[in-house]
Amino acid sequence: xxxxxxxxxxxxxxxxxxxxxxxxxxxxxxxxxxxxxxxxxxxxxxxxxxxxxxxxxxxxxxxxxxxxxxxxxxxxxxxxxxxxxxxxxxxxxxxxxxxxxxxxxxxxxxxxxxxxxxxxxxxxxxxxxxxxxxxxxxxxxxxxxxxxxxxxxxxxxxxxxxxxxxxxxxxxxxxxxxxxxxxxxxxxxxxxxxxxxxxxxxxxxxxxxxxxxxxxxxxxxxxxxxxxxxxxxxxxxxxxxxxxxxxxxxxxxxxxxxxxxxxxxxxxxxxxxxxxxxxxxxxxxxxxxxxxxxxxxxxxxxxxxxxxxxxxxxxxxxxxxxxxxxxxxxxxxxxxxxxxxxxxxxxxxxxxxxxxxxxxxxxxxxxxxxxxxxxxxxxxxxxxxxxxxxxxxxxxxxxxxxxxxxxxxxxxxxxxxxxxxxxxxxxxxxxxxx
Amino acid sequence: xxxxxxxxxxxxxxxxxxxxxxxxxxxxxxxxxxxxxxxxxxxxxxxxxxxxxxxxxxxxxxxxxxxxxxxxxxxxxxxxxxxxxxxxxxxxxxxxxxxxxxxxxxxxxxxxxxxxxxxxxxxxxxxxxxxxxxxxxxxxxxxxxxxxxxxxxxxxxxxxxxxxxxxxxxxxxxxxxxxxxxxxxxxxxxxxxxxxxxxxxxxxxxxxxxxxxxxxxxxxxxxxxxxxxxxxxxxxxxxxxxxxxxxxxxxxxxxxxxxxxxxxxxxxxxxxxxxxxxxxxxxxxxxxx
Numbered sequence: 001x002x003x004x005x006x007x008x009x010x011x012x013x014x015x016x017x018x019x020x021x022x023x024x025x026x027x028x029x030x031x032x033x034x035x036x037x038x039x040x041x042x043x044x045x046x047x048x049x050x051x052x053x054x055x056x057x058x059x060x061x062x063x064x065x066x067x068x069x070x071x072x073x074x075x076x077x078x079x080x081x082x083x084x085x086x087x088x089x090x091x092x093x094x095x096x097x098x099x100x101x102x103x104x105x106x107x108x109x110x111x112x113x114x115x116x117x118x119x120x121x122x123x124x125x126x127x128x129x130x131x132x133x134x135x136x137x138x139x140x141x142x143x144x145x146x147x148x149x150x151x152x153x154x155x156x157x158x159x160x161x162x163x164x165x166x167x168x169x170x171x172x173x174x175x176x177x178x179x180x181x182x183x184x185x186x187x188x189x190x191x192x193x194x195x196x197x198x199x200x201x202x203x204x205x206x207x208x209x210x211x212x213x214x215x216x217x218x219x220x221x222x223x224x225x226x227x228x229x230x231x232x233x234x235x236x237x238x239x240x241x242x243x244x245x246x247x248x249x250x251x252x253x254x255x256x257x258x259x260x261x262x263x264x265x266x267x268x269x270x271x272x273x274x275x276x277x278x279x280x281x282x283x284x285x286x287x288x289x290x291x292x293x294x295x296x297x298x299x300x301x302x303x304x305x306x307x308x309x310x311x312x313x314x315x316x317x318x319x320x321x322x323x324x325x326x327x328x329x330x331x332x333x334x335x336x337x338x339x340x341x342x343x344x345x346x347x348x349x350x351x352x353x354x355x356x357x358x359x360x361x362x363x364x365x366x367x368x369x370x371x372x373x374x375x376x377x378x379x380x381x382x383x384x385x386x387x388x389x390x391x392x393x394x395x396x397x398x399x400x401x402x403x404x405x406x407x408x409x410x411x412x413x414x415x416x417x418x419x420x421x422x423x424x425x426x427x428x429x430x431x432x433x434x
Numbered sequence: 435x436x437x438x439x440x441x442x443x444x445x446x447x448x449x450x451x452x453x454x455x456x457x458x459x460x461x462x463x464x465x466x467x468x469x470x471x472x473x474x475x476x477x478x479x480x481x482x483x484x485x486x487x488x489x490x491x492x493x494x495x496x497x498x499x500x501x502x503x504x505x506x507x508x509x510x511x512x513x514x515x516x517x518x519x520x521x522x523x524x525x526x527x528x529x530x531x532x533x534x535x536x537x538x539x540x541x542x543x544x545x546x547x548x549x550x551x552x553x554x555x556x557x558x559x560x561x562x563x564x565x566x567x568x569x570x571x572x573x574x575x576x577x578x579x580x581x582x583x584x585x586x587x588x589x590x591x592x593x594x595x596x597x598x599x600x601x602x603x604x605x606x607x608x609x610x611x612x613x614x615x616x617x618x619x620x621x622x623x624x625x626x627x628x629x630x631x632x633x634x635x636x637x638x639x640x641x642x643x644x645x646x647x648x649x650x651x652x653x654x655x656x657x658x659x660x661x662x663x664x665x666x667x668x669x670x671x672x673x674x675x676x677x678x679x680x681x682x683x684x685x686x687x688x689x690x691x692x693x694x695x696x697x698x699x700x701x702x703x704x705x706x707x708x709x710x711x712x713x714x715x716x717x718x719x720x721x722x723x
Contacts, residue, residue, distance in 0.1 A: 051550040052650055059550065188695045217694030220654035222645045225445040225575075226689040226697075233438045233690075247552050250646050258562060258572050259441075275554040 042078075042085040042350045044340075045108035045117035046333070047101060047128070050093035053219065056246040056271050057120050057142070058093075060325060061333035065089050065118075067316050068334040078341045081348035087337070090114060098127030105131050115350045116340055118333050121146040122190045125154070138352035140336050142329065145194045147380035148430040153356060156376075156385040157339050158332045158368065160408060162195035162243055163379075163419070164390035165268055166202040167406035168289045171392040172238070172266060173206035175403075176287075179237040179264050181211045185227055185252070186242035188216040195243035195268060197422040203240075204422075205415040211236060217248075224248070228255035241267035246327070250276055257284050264289065270395070271327040277398045288395040292328040299391070299402040307335055307368040335368040339386075342366065360384075369405060378416060379423065381430040387412075440569045442690045443683075448575045450682035451582035452637045456655060457662040457674040458586060459633035463511075465606035465669040466626035469519050469529040474659060475652025476540040477631045481507045481638025482647035483544055486553040496558040500581075500639040507635020510540075511627035519627070520620065537652070544649035552646040578640045585636065586675065589629070593671070602626055606669060661701055665708045667715025677716060680704070 046065060048058030069087045077084040090112045092104035101124035108114045109131060117132070119125065121141030132139045132153055141147075144156035144163070172179065182203050186192030196214045203210050211234045217227050231239060239256055241249055249267055256265065257280035270276065270290040277285050293300065295314035300307065307313070310331070317330055339359060344350050347358035359365065364373050365386045372388025389405040412419070423429050460474045471477075484503035488494040494502075514536055522528035562572040593599035604612040605622045613619055638647075645651065662681050666673025681701055688697035708715060 051545065053648065055550045215693060217689070218698045220657070220698075221694055222651065222654055223445075223449055225448065226442065226686045227694060229438065229441045229445060230690045247646060247648060250552070250554075251644070254557075254644075258560075259570055260568065272551075272554070278554070279557055 039077075040083050040085045041088050042080075042344075043088050043090055043112055043114045044337070045105075045112065045114035046089050046091040047094055047104045047108060047117050047124075048091075048120045048333075049096040049124075050091065052095045053245055053247050054096040054120065056327050057329050058096075060321075060327040061118075061120075061329040062089070062091050063321050063325070064313075064317060064330045064332070064334040065337065067313060067320065068337050072337075072341070078344060080344050080350055085344075085350065087341075094119075094124050094127075096120070096122070096124055098124050100127075101125075102127035102131065104128075105137075109135050109137055115352060116140070116355065118336055120329075121156075129154075136352055138356050140340075142332060143191065144376060144380055144385040145190065145428065145433075147376055147382050147384050148433070149381035151382065151384070153352065154384060155356070155359070157359070157365065158336050158386070160385050160387045160390075161191075162198040162268060163387070163412070164291055164408055165195060165198050165243075166205070166411045166415075166419075167390045167408060168266055168268075168291055168392050169199065169202035169206050169208070170406060170411060171404055172264065172289055173208060176264055180208055181234070181236045182208050182238035182240055183212050183215070183231045183234060183236040184210060184240040184242055185215040185217065185231055185244070187219045187221075187244060187248060189219055191243045191245075192216065193426050194423065194428040197426045197428050198419065199240050199242060199266075200422040201415065201418040202411075204418050205411070208238065214242075219245075221248070222251075224251045224255045225259075228252060228259050228261075232256070232259055232261055237263040239263060239265045241265060243268040246271035250279065253285070254279050257281070266290070268292075269328040270393075270400070272324060273395060273400060274324055274398070277395075282398045285395050285398065290393050290395075290400075291390060292400075293391050293393045293402045294326060294400045295331055297400070297402045299405075304370045304389075305368070306338070306366040306370065307331065308338065331368070338368075339365060373409070375409065379419065379430070437566060437568050438690070440566060442687055444565065444569065444571050444575075445690070446683045446686035448571075448579055449686055450679040451579045452641050453658060453662060453682055454586060454675050454678040455582050455633045455637040457659045457666070457678050458589065458671055459630035459637075460659050461663050461666070461669060461671055461674040462602075462626050462633075463630040464663070465671070466602055467515075467519055467523075467529075467623050468526055468609070469533065470526070471514075471630070472530060472533040472656065473514070473537040473540060473652075474533075474630075474634055475654075475656030476537045477507050477510060477634040477652075478638040478655050479544060479647065479649065479652040480510060480540055481635030482642035482645070482651065483548060483553070483638075484635070485639045485642040486548060486555060486647055489558070490553065490555045496643075500636060503639030504632045504636040507638070508628040508632030510635070511629075511631025512624055514631070515624050515627035519623065523619075523623075541649050541652070548649070550649065552648045554646065555643040557643050574643060578644075581636070581640055585633065589633075589671075598622075598625060658701075661705045663715075664705050665715060667718025670715065670717040673715055673717030 046062050049055050050059045073086045077086045094101035094104050105128040117139045119141050121143035125146040139154050141156050142159040143161050186196050253276045266289040295310040300310040343355045343359035347354040367386050367388045370389045372386045374383045375387045376383050376385040387408050391402045392404050393400050394403050463471045481503040484506050485499045489496050489499035518532040519529050559573045562570045601617045601622050662677045666677030685697045685701050688700045
């Protein structure tokens, strides 16, 4: 028995022989791929909140990107110079925390070798800024309020949050002229404050009186009854929910319903709005104005909209994740990838500096909702925000419907002084932010 | 103006009700076992998710789901006592750290089971009572108020009229002396954990349709609960109830008449003021030498 055991044991020579053989097999399996260069992969970083209160503006975007990657890769990848690249997304959950965002950016750049990073931005951008600048990494944000003259490699190519909110107010003023008194509430953070300044400017431009100081609440608030009691105490016609997170919009609407509000609600987003309808009523939610359409809307098929196959994208999203999971950002990061892929193709390179140069060439770009221009010097100190038309969405009979596309630059040309005034008053101009 | 004040009082009574349930549970656990249970907010969250699972997803009657929420979270408390706090009975710091670990386990379990986003719970009722012109109290909020008063009254009777209640109060006063009188510390600790956790669970279950549960909803609750028990006097049940009412009224009135952020600052200032004037809290007694 002892001899048998001894003979079955692997000795040093056998081990080395076996290892060498295994390495040879592995090498023969790898070498041809490298030699023929049939398939290259470009890695894209997705650095956004995937958990926590702000996850609704991260996770649905990653889900949308997976659809984008599957469609692009199934079609052979993106063409860059003579090569075709498959696209691989590497995600990192920053939990909307600047420290975790910094760690995520370091990992994505130094370990994973990504060529582009997409972020939500806001409170997490200051954590990423030093490493992005040092490494020359191209980074996108959904929040152009992150832009300053120093953020040369940061772009806001999809959302000009919160500036597009002016289109909703402009539409409201034109279509509900009797609504003249508004109140605003927002969470006290980097998303809430610039949005409050924007709504204040838009209401002033539209001749709508804001009858009480904007009410800021702690992001940790769970009981919104006192907030709504205060808001409704002035009998407003318009209840503005600013850029409140989905976790706040739902209970705020429920409270407004329970406390008997009869006017018009306007909000930047209404993520998962069918659930709000379920908790209130179709009648209560009728006429709710916001800024983010469902992509099954036929209005998105009209000429000028650059997002490819929006209705098919929505159908695929609903099939994979459920219709109720569609949110404001489900399409946004995918639309940024369209711009990036187009620029990489033009540049013949996936390197960040080349892609950025190609993207901004001529000062214009193909935004999801139409042709747009790179803009922002007067507000952000740098022309790194892509701005054009934005849809105004209204809930009708329990379903979001695009009512109109309105031009943000047209509003800006007429009322920019008001915007600068209110942004300055709330300390939100680029040279005021810490 | 009188309507606004009355509506604010109604809002404050509701807030005081569920905060009392949570704070009393936390105080009970600390008083009897000497453990600061950092997972208490997550026990509240677990109660809310019992309602998500049984009422929103399985169609069970809401009140049955609430009762099962109390029992389930009470059993979670028992599990904590047996697996974490009993082995670390002589190491309060160890118990605190173990409760942080349990907090993360509960959060992760909720994420894995229900996802990271807020859960949607259809309202069990949309009925409301109009107290005055424009002053409303929904049936859902009224239920929370009634249930809180009933449960806290039952707890009072239990603590003052039953043998087990006396034993728990004895342990809260002096554990060594209680043990010398033949009271089983293990048995009393198990009971305290069941009741304390159950109160947090039932608070979560009752308020779940009003708050849209998320796996992270325990954070804000635990901070408020700690402020309340510090103001009331650590380990003082009556103090926790009075402090919950005081905090809820101050916070709700300041939110309504000033700002939600100022209300948070005022709550912290209230705690600081009590610590400066009466460091043992409103109902706390000085330690004996």
